[in-house]
Amino acid sequence: MNAPESLPLGPVGQSTDRIDGPLKVTGHATYTVDHDFPGLVHAMPVGAKIAAGRLVSLDVTAARAMPGVIEVFTRENIGTLYRVAKASGVMVDERRPPLSDDEIAYYGQYIALVVAESFEVAMAAAASVTAQYEARAVDVSATSAADDDMQTEAERGDPQAAFDAAEITVDETYVTPTETHNPIELHASVAVYEDGRFTLYETSQAVVNHKAALVQMLGVAAEDVRVVTRYLGSGFGGKLWPWPHSVLAAAAARALGRPVKLEVTRAMMFHNVGHRPRTQQRVRLSADRDGRLTSLRQDYVVQNARRDEYQEDCGEATAYLYSTPNLRVTWGAAKRDVGSPTSMRGPGAVPGLYAIESAMNELARKLEIDPVDLRLRNDTLHNEDEDVPFSSRHLAECLRTGAERFGWRERNPAVGAMQRDGRILGWGMASASWMAQRLGATVAVTAQANGRIRVATASQDIGTGTYTVLAQMVSRVLGVALDRIDVCLGDTALPSGPLSGGSMATGSLVPAASDAARDVANKLIQTATEGDDAPFAGADPDSLELVDGQVRRKGQTDGVGFMDILQRARLSQLSGNGRSGSSKADPGADERSTKSFGAHFVEVSWEPAIARLRVERVVTVIDGGQILNPKAGRNQIEGAVIMGLGMALFESADYDPETGAVLNSNLADYIMPVHADAPELDVTFLDHPDYALNELGARGIGEIGLAGLAAAITDAVHHATGVRVRELPVTVEALLEAPLPDGQ
Amino acid sequence: MPACNVNPVLSQALLAGASGQLRNMATTGGNLLQRTRCVYFRDTRMPCNKREPGTGCPAQDGFNRNLAILGTSDHCIASNPSDMNVALAALDARIHVQGPAGERVIAMNEFHVQPGDTPHQETVLAPGDLITHVVLPAPAAGAGACYLKLRDRASYEFALASAAVVAHVAQGRLAQIRIALGGVGTVPWRARLAEAALQGQAPTEQALRAAADQELAAARPREGNRFKIELARRCLIQAVLRAIDTAEKTPEVA
Numbered sequence: 001m002n003a004p005e006s007l008p009l010g011p012v013g014q015s016t017d018r019i020d021g022p023l024k025v026t027g028h029a030t031y032t033v034d035h036d037f038p039g040l041v042h043a044m045p046v047g048a049k050i051a052a053g054r055l056v057s058l059d060v061t062a063a064r065a066m067p068g069v070i071e072v073f074t075r076e077n078i079g080t081l082y083r084v085a086k087a088s089g090v091m092v093d094e095r096r097p098p099l100s101d102d103e104i105a106y107y108g109q110y111i112a113l114v115v116a117e118s119f120e121v122a123m124a125a126a127a128s129v130t131a132q133y134e135a136r137a138v139d140v141s142a143t144s145a146a147d148d149d150m151q152t153e154a155e156r157g158d159p160q161a162a163f164d165a166a167e168i169t170v171d172e173t174y175v176t177p178t179e180t181h182n183p184i185e186l187h188a189s190v191a192v193y194e195d196g197r198f199t200l201y202e203t204s205q206a207v208v209n210h211k212a213a214l215v216q217m218l219g220v221a222a223e224d225v226r227v228v229t230r231y232l233g234s235g236f237g238g239k240l241w242p243w244p245h246s247v248l249a250a251a252a253a254r255a256l257g258r259p260v261k262l263e264v265t266r267a268m269m270f271h272n273v274g275h276r277p278r279t280q281q282r283v284r285l286s287a288d289r290d291g292r293l294t295s296l297r298q299d300y301v302v303q304n305a306r307r308d309e310y311q312e313d314c315g316e317a318t319a320y321l322y323s324t325p326n327l328r329v330t331w332g333a334a335k336r337d338v339g340s341p342t343s344m345r346g347p348g349a350v351p352g353l354y355a356i357e358s359a360m361n362e363l364a365r366k367l368e369i370d371p372v373d374l375r376l377r378n379d380t381l382h383n384e385d386e387d388v389p390f391s392s393r394h395l396a397e398c399l400r401t402g403a404e405r406f407g408w409r410e411r412n413p414a415v416g417a418m419q420r421d422g423r424i425l426g427w428g429m430a431s432a433s434w435m436a437q438r439l440g441a442t443v444a445v446t447a448q449a450n451g452r453i454r455v456a457t458a459s460q461d462i463g464t465g466t467y468t469v470l471a472q473m474v475s476r477v478l479g480v481a482l483d484r485i486d487v488c489l490g491d492t493a494l495p496s497g498p499l500s501g502g503s504m505a506t507g508s509l510v511p512a513a514s515d516a517a518r519d520v521a522n523k524l525i526q527t528a529t530e531g532d533d534a535p536f537a538g539a540d541p542d543s544l545e546l547v548d549g550q551v552r553r554k555g556q557t558d559g560v561g562f563m564d565i566l567q568r569a570r571l572s573q574l575s576g577n578g579r580s581g582s583s584k585a586d587p588g589a590d591e592r593s594t595k596s597f598g599a600h601f602v603e604v605s606w607e608p609a610i611a612r613l614r615v616e617r618v619v620t621v622i623d624g625g626q627i628l629n630p631k632a633g634r635n636q637i638e639g640a641v642i643m644g645l646g647m648a649l650f651e652s653a654d655y656d657p658e659t660g661a662v663l664n665s666n667l668a669d670y671i672m673p674v675h676a677d678a679p680e681l682d683v684t685f686l687d688h689p690d691y692a693l694n695e696l697g698a699r700g701i702g703e704i705g706l707a708g709l710a711a712a713i714t715d716a717v718h719h720a721t722g723v724r725v726r727e728l729p730v731t732v733e734a735l736l737e738a739p740l741p742d743g744q
Numbered sequence: 745m746p747a748c749n750v751n752p753v754l755s756q757a758l759l760a761g762a763s764g765q766l767r768n769m770a771t772t773g774g775n776l777l778q779r780t781r782c783v784y785f786r787d788t789r790m791p792c793n794k795r796e797p798g799t800g801c802p803a804q805d806g807f808n809r810n811l812a813i814l815g816t817s818d819h820c821i822a823s824n825p826s827d828m829n830v831a832l833a834a835l836d837a838r839i840h841v842q843g844p845a846g847e848r849v850i851a852m853n854e855f856h857v858q859p860g861d862t863p864h865q866e867t868v869l870a871p872g873d874l875i876t877h878v879v880l881p882a883p884a885a886g887a888g889a890c891y892l893k894l895r896d897r898a899s900y901e902f903a904l905a906s907a908a909v910v911a912h913v914a915q916g917r918l919a920q921i922r923i924a925l926g927g928v929g930t931v932p933w934r935a936r937l938a939e940a941a942l943q944g945q946a947p948t949e950q951a952l953r954a955a956a957d958q959e960l961a962a963a964r965p966r967e968g969n970r971f972k973i974e975l976a977r978r979c980l981i982q983a984v985l986r987a988i989d990t991a992e993k994t995p996e997v998a
Binding site for chain 2: 127267610611612649650656659663668672673674675736
C-alpha cells in the first residue's frame with residue numbers, strides 16, 4: 001500500500017526521550033498506590049488455604065478484636081456483587097464475583113477482606129482469620145490430556161496423508177510451564193466513594209473496560225464510576241482485565257464511606273491475578289528432501305481454571321507463518337484447581353511459536369539444511385490460512401539481515417564444535433510473528449490560549465511510551481514542539497481510548513490523534529479568519545494553512561501563532577476531535593492480512609566443567625511497520641528478549657500437589673533474569689511502513705520480541721551441549737546430562 | 745592489610761552473596777544465623793518441623809531442588825543458604841560469644857547443628873547469647889583460595905552448590921587443603937572426607953574426582969535435588985583447581 005498523504009513524518013520516527021521520564025526518575029509520577037486521601041484506610045484480602053472444596057465457617061473474632069481494625073467483610077456483609085455479562089462484550093477472566101458463594105476453586109481465593117487503619121494492622125488481622133473447609137482432592141497435575149474432544153482451529157489439505165507419505169518427519173511434544181507476569185508494581189486499587197460516585201484508581205491496562213466491568217459488578221450507573229490509571233508499573237497482560245480485589249476495594253469504600261487502598265501481596269500475584277497457563281503441544285512436520293513443508297500439525301492442550309474459559313491460543317501464528325498445503329491445528333483444555341489464566345505478553349503465539357519453531361529447528365537438523373535456509377524455503381507472501389495476501393511481510397529480509405548481523409555464516413552446525421575463550425558456543429535462531437490490528441479510539445487535541453497543546457484520550461501508558469508517541473503524532477501535524485504538548489491519559493473522564501495490549505495501542509491511536517490534530521488546525525484557521533480582530537479577517541480558510549503552530553497564507557513564511565489567534569478572539573481554548581474504528585471494519589479488511597514478523601539469532605556459552613550456561617548475545621530483527629519512536633521501540637524489544645530469556649531458562653510457577661498453592665510464590669524462588677543475565681543485545685527495525693492500519697504505516701511492537709526467542713535459545717543449547725530440551729525451562733538438571741569433554 | 749587480600753575466599757563468598765543492597769545492610773552475626781530458603785519454612789501457611797516442631801516436613805517429597813543432600817534427616821532437609829558461612833567453615837573461623845556465664849569461643853564447624861529430630865535448633869547458641877565477633881586464623885603463607893558458586897542465574901540467587909577452598913601446594917602435593925560446600929548441606933558443610941583423601945596427594949583430576957565421590961557418598965538426595973550430587977562434585981573439583989591456580993600466582997604474604 002502507498003502512503004495515503006504526503007505530510008512528512010517530522011518528529012515521528014525519531015528516537016525521542018520519554019516526555020514522562022523526568023517525572024518517573026524523580027518519583028513524581030503518581031502510580032496507583034501513590035494516591036492518598038484524608039481518612040484513607042487499608043484493606044487486605046484473606047485467601048483460602050485449600051484449592052478445591054467449600055468454605056464451611058470463618059472465625060473473624062480475633063481480627064475484629066484487633067485495635068485499628070474497622071471491618072471484616074465476608075460473604076455475609078459485603079453486599080451483592082454482580083457478574084459481568086458475557087453478552088456485554090466487557091472483558092473479565094475470573095467471572096465469579098468475589099465472596100459470592102462458598103465454593104473454593106483455587107488456592108488463595110479470597111474468602112474475606114479485612115479493613116484497618118493501617119496496612120500493618122490489616123496484614124496482621126488478615127493473618128488471624130481462620131476458616132473451616134470441606135476440602136475436595138486437589139488436582140493441579142501437569143498431565144494434560146484434554147477434558148473433551150479436541151477442537152479444530154485451522155485446517156487445510158490432508159496433513160495425515162502427507163505426513164504418512166513423507167520421507168522426513170518430526171513428531172515431538174513441547175511443554176511450557178505456568179508462568180506469572182510479576183511486574184514490579186503489584187496490582188492495587190484505591191477506591192474513593194463520594195456522593196454516590198466512585199473514583200477508582202486502578203492498576204489497569206484498559207481503564208475503559210475496567211470501568212464497564214465495575215459498573216456491572218457494583219450495580220451502578222455508568223456515570224457514577226470513573227477509573228484512573230495515570231502510570232502503570234508494567235502489566236504484561238496481567239492488568240488487562242479487572243481481578244476480584246478491585247471490586248472488593250470499591251465495595252468496602254462504599255460500605256465504609258472512607259477511601260480504601262488495597263495492594264495485593266507478591267504471593268497473591270502468583271494466585272489471584274492470572275498467569276500464562278501450562279501448555280503441552282504435539283507438533284508434527286513433514287518435508288520433502290528440499291526442505292519444503294508437506295504438512296504441519298499442532299495439537300495443543302492448555303491448562304485452565306475450573307470455572308473460567310480463557311483460551312491460550314497457541315495456534316495464533318501457526319496457520320499462516322509458513323507455506324504448506326496440508327495443515328491442521330487442534331486444541332483442548334485440561335481444567336485444574338488453579339486460578340484463571342490470562343493474557344501474558346504475546347499470549348498464544350509465544351508458547352505456540354516456541355513449539356513450532358523448535359520443531360522447525362529439529363527438522364532442519366534432520367534435513368541437514370541450515371535453519372535459516374529452511375525458513376526461507378517455506379516463506380510466503382500469502383496468508384494461506386485466510387487465503388489473502390499479507391499487507392506487508394518481510395520475514396525473509398528479517399532472516400537475512402539477522403544472519404548477516406550475527407555472523408551466522410561462520411556457524412559450524414556440529415554439536416560442541418564452536419568454542420571461544422575455553423567455552424563451548426551454541427548458536428540458534430527462530431522466526432517470530434505477532435498479530436497487528438487497530439482498535440477503535442477517540443482523541444481530543446486542544447489548543448490553549450496559554451500556548452500549550454493538550455492531547456487527551458482515556459488510553460493508558462503502561463510504561464511503553466504512549467505519552468511520548470502521542471505527543472510525536474500531534475507535533476507532526478501541528479508543528480508544535482514536544483515540550484509545548486501535554487498528554488493526558490489513563491482516565492475514563494477523557495475521550496474513550498483503546499486498551500494497551502496486543503501491541504495495538506500505538507497503531508490504534510494514530511488515526512484518531514492525527515485527525516484530532518487536523519480538526520483543531522482547521523478550527524484555528526477558521527478562527528483566524530472570523531471577526532474584525534482576526535489576523536486573517538475575511539480570508540478564505542482554504543487559502544490558509546497551519547505550519548509550525550502558526551496559521552499563515554499558503555506559500556508564505558510569516559504566520560500568526562495559535563496562542564495569538566486564541567487570545568485575540570478571547571478564546572481560552574479550541575478543541576479538535578478524532579475518531580477511528582476497528583481495522584476489522586475497514587474497506588478491504590477481509591482482502592489482506594496484517595501481521596508483524598521478526599527473527600532472532602542467539603549465542604549461548606557452555607562450561608561443562610561447572611555446568612554453567614549463559615546467553616551471550618541476541619540479534620533481533622523486527623518487521624513491525626514504521627517505528628514511531630525507535631528509542632522506545634528498541635526498549636520494548638530488548639525487554640521482551642530478556643523476558644524470553646527468562647521463559648527459556650528460568651521461569652516456572654510450581655504448584656504444590658497437596659495444597660494447590662504455588663510454592664515458589666516470591667521473587668527469590670520464582671527465578672527471572674537479573675541484569676547480570678542480560679546478554680549483548682542488537683535490535684534492528686526494518687521500518688517498512690504498512691499503511692493498512694494507519695497513515696503512518698505503524699503496526700505495533702512489543703510482544704513480537706518475545707515470540708520465537710525460547711526456540712532460538714533451546715536450539716543454541718542443543719548446539720552447545722547436545723541436549724534437546726522440549727520442556728521449558730532449560731534447567732541445570734537437564735544440562736548435567738550433556739557429556740563432559742576429555743573424560744572430566 | 746585489608747581482609748580481602750588475606751582471605752580472598754571470604755571476600756569472594758561475600759561478593760557472591762545476596763544483592764548490593766542486602767550486603768550493605770547485612771551483618772556478620774546475622775549472616776551466621778541466616779535462616780533457610782526452604783519454601784515450606786518461609787510460607788507460614790505450610791507445615792514445617794523447623795518452624796512448628798511436629799507439624800511435618802512436606803519438603804521431603806515436595807519442592808526441594810534447592811534443599812540439602814548432606815546432613816539431612818527425616819524431619820528436615822532445609823539447606824543453610826549462606827555463602828559467607830561456607831567460607832568461614834573453610835577458614836576454621838572462631839565465633840566469639842558473650843553469654844550469661846561469660847565469653848566463650850565456638851569453632852565455626854561446631855556452631856551449626858544438623859537437624860536430626862530437632863530441626864528448630866540450628867546452632868549451639870543458647871538464650872541470652874550474643875555473637876560479639878569472629879576471628880579468622882591467618883591462612884598458610886602462599887595458600888590459594890577460591891569460592892565457586894553455581895546457581896541458575898548469574899546473580900541475586902542462592903547457591904545450588906558452592907565450594908570454598910583454601911589450598912597450599914608444596915612440591916606438587918597438597919600440603920594443606922580445606923574444603924567446605926554450600927547449597928548442599930543442612931549446615932555449612934566442611935568436606936573432611938574429601939580433605940583427608942587429598943591431603944598430601946598430587947591434585948590430579950583422578951584424585952579430585954575420587955575425593956569428591958568420597959565426600960558425596962553419604963548424600964541422601966530427594967527426587968528434586970538428586971542433580972546436586974553431580975553438580976557439587978563438579979563444583980568441588982573446579983574450586984580446588986582454581987584455588988591451586990591462584991596459589992601459584994599469589995606472592996607469599998606475611
